[in-house]
Amino acid sequence: MSRIGKKIITIPAGVSVDVSAGNLVTVKGPKGTLSQQVDQDMIITIEEGVLTVARPTEQKRHKAMHGLYRSLINNMVVGVSEGYTKVLEIIGVGYKAANQGNILELSLGYSHAIFMAIPTEVSIVTAMEKGKNPMVTLNSIDKQLIGQVAAKIKSLRPVEPYKGKGVRFQGEQVRRKAGKAGGKK
Numbered sequence: 001m002s003r004i005g006k007k008i009i010t011i012p013a014g015v016s017v018d019v020s021a022g023n024l025v026t027v028k029g030p031k032g033t034l035s036q037q038v039d040q041d042m043i044i045t046i047e048e049g050v051l052t053v054a055r056p057t058e059q060k061r062h063k064a065m066h067g068l069y070r071s072l073i074n075n076m077v078v079g080v081s082e083g084y085t086k087v088l089e090i091i092g093v094g095y096k097a098a099n100q101g102n103i104l105e106l107s108l109g110y111s112h113a114i115f116m117a118i119p120t121e122v123s124i125v126t127a128m129e130k131g132k133n134p135m136v137t138l139n140s141i142d143k144q145l146i147g148q149v150a151a152k153i154k155s156l157r158p159v160e161p162y163k164g165k166g167v168r169f170q171g172e173q174v175r176r177k178a179g180k181a182g183g184k185k
Contacts, residue, residue, distance in 0.1 A: 002055075005066035009051040009074050012081050017051055017073075019044050025073055029080025032141045036076060038069050051077075079141035086150045088136040089172075092157075092165035097126045097134040104136070108157040108167070116156075122149050135170070 011017055015029040023038040038044060041062060043054040053070040055062040078084075090097055096107040102118040104126070118124050122140040136153065140146040150169070159166035161177040168174060 002063060002067040002070075005053060005055065005070045007070065009053075009070070009077055011046070011049045011051055011077060015077060015081050017046055017077070019046065025076070027073070027076040027080050029077075029141075031080050031083050034076040034080055034142060036069075036072050038073070039065050042066070042069055044073075075143040079143055083139060083141050084143050084146050086138045086146055087170040088138070088150060088153055088167055089170050090134040090136065090157075090167050091159075095134060095157075095165075096128065097136050098128070099124050099126045099136075104153070106153075106156060109165075114156055116153065118149060119145060122146055 012029075015027065018026045018028075020026070023040055023042060023044065024035060025038055025044065026033065026035040038053075041056050042065060043056060045052050045054070051073065053066065053073065055066040090106070090108070092109060094107065095109060096105075098105045099118075102120060102122075102124060104116045104118055104124060106114040106116065108114060118138075121142055122138055122145060125137040125139075127135045127137070138146050138150055140149075154167045154169075157166045159168050159172075159174050161175060162179055164174050164176060
């Protein structure tokens with residue numbers, strides 16, 4: 001039995017979960033609405049504020065989907081009730097970040113500024129304080145979307161291992177390399 005798949009999902013107050021005939025799960029909460037198409041074979045039951053996902057057989061295909069769909073539904077429930085936040089830190093001399101609405105402008109040491117359109121489902125806040133690294137904060141109810149946007153921003157200037165310059169998650173540890181030995185004879 002899947003350890004993740006057999007965990008129950010407790011539905012918090014103010015959140016409603018609907019399962020249609022075609023296994024389309026719709027989760028509504030105070031922050032918004034999300035929906036996910038679940039495989040036809042998966043058995044989804046809601047009883048007394050608790051949602052469970054079960055698999056019909058022990059086939060390899062059903063085992064693979066059991067934990068996946070449980071995690072996706074749990075992420076939707078957490079998203080519409082609490083939301084998700086990702087904070088990116090931009091480290092490097094002259095590196096800057098600014099936004100106007102959902103357009104993110106990044107200056108990452110290239111000869112040109114990078115403009116990136118952020119989806120409307122994700123809200124963005126940039127902070128540039130004197131003496132601190134520029135920060136980009138992303139907020140959304142969709143965990144997959146916010147992760148994808150954060151990964152795209154990170155890929156514009158990956159962290160290099162010698163000086164540690166680039167875009168990283170706040171608190172992320174970067175393994176540093178030593179560099180040249182310098183003058184050994």
